[in-house]
Amino acid sequence: MSNKGAEPEEEPTQTDNFVLIGKKPVMNYVTACITFFNSGEKQVIVKARGRAISKAVDSVELLRRAFVKNLEIYSIKIDTEELFKIEGQKSNVSTIEITVAKAKLKQPQEEN
Amino acid sequence: MSNKGAEPEEEPTQTDNFVLIGKKPVMNYVTACITFFNSGEKQVIVKARGRAISKAVDSVELLRRAFVKNLEIYSIKIDTEELFKIEGQKSNVSTIEITVAKAKLKQPQEEN
Numbered sequence: 001m002s003n004k005g006a007e008p009e010e011e012p013t014q015t016d017n018f019v020l021i022g023k024k025p026v027m028n029y030v031t032a033c034i035t036f037f038n039s040g041e042k043q044v045i046v047k048a049r050g051r052a053i054s055k056a057v058d059s060v061e062l063l064r065r066a067f068v069k070n071l072e073i074y075s076i077k078i079d080t081e082e083l084f085k086i087e088g089q090k091s092n093v094s095t096i097e098i099t100v101a102k103a104k105l106k107q108p109q110e111e112n
Numbered sequence: 113m114s115n116k117g118a119e120p121e122e123e124p125t126q127t128d129n130f131v132l133i134g135k136k137p138v139m140n141y142v143t144a145c146i147t148f149f150n151s152g153e154k155q156v157i158v159k160a161r162g163r164a165i166s167k168a169v170d171s172v173e174l175l176r177r178a179f180v181k182n183l184e185i186y187s188i189k190i191d192t193e194e195l196f197k198i199e200g201q202k203s204n205v206s207t208i209e210i211t212v213a214k215a216k217l218k219q220p221q222e223e224n
Contacts, residue, residue: 054166
């Protein structure tokens with residue numbers, strides 16, 4: 001996930017091309033992904049927390065079905081984040097991270 | 113996904129050990145998964161559609177963090193289903209399918 005210092009890496013795009021899903025309509029996030037691809041990005045990472053997870057899946061599916069024909073779902077990761085509220089309560093929230101790429105992207109791990 | 117007829121397969125558990133996420137509390141689905149594992153299943157498939165997708169992720173994360181320490185998230189697939197309503201309208205709904213396994217499970221595809 002995080003880049004490991006100054007090592008040269010072969011895969012071209014591990015930059016901060018994130019789309020964070022919130023309360024806006026799905027189409028807004030689809031447009032954001034398309035904009036990234038049109039600006040030359042090879043992959044886009046769609047992130048969401050809690051209730052927005054469903055919308056993240058909706059956005060990726062709409063993008064794949066209707067807009068980017070050669071879209072590949074490269075990886076889907078789920079995790080849990082701990083949130084600390086002002087009152088001192090701790091609560092856990094699930095997260096999802098969907099990496100999508102245009103199909104020409106080379107697989108970074110070959111013999112992993 | 114579907115079994116391909118009468119071919120003998122080496123992987124032990126491709127049976128119908130599904131947990132379909134609906135409107136009940138998260139803990140119900142976590143319990144269902146634990147019950148499958150306790151009855152000897154090596155893997156459980158958690159499925160959800162639409163808004164329940166967030167709850168599917170919540171269920172798997174709670175299961176992984178609090179109940180089954182050696183749980184492995186084996187695969188996460190997303191897709192779209194077409195629903196046809198009685199009035200003839202068509203609507204698309206996103207789906208998720210999370211396969212979890214106890215960590216000792218052998219990887220079925222070796223050279224795929």
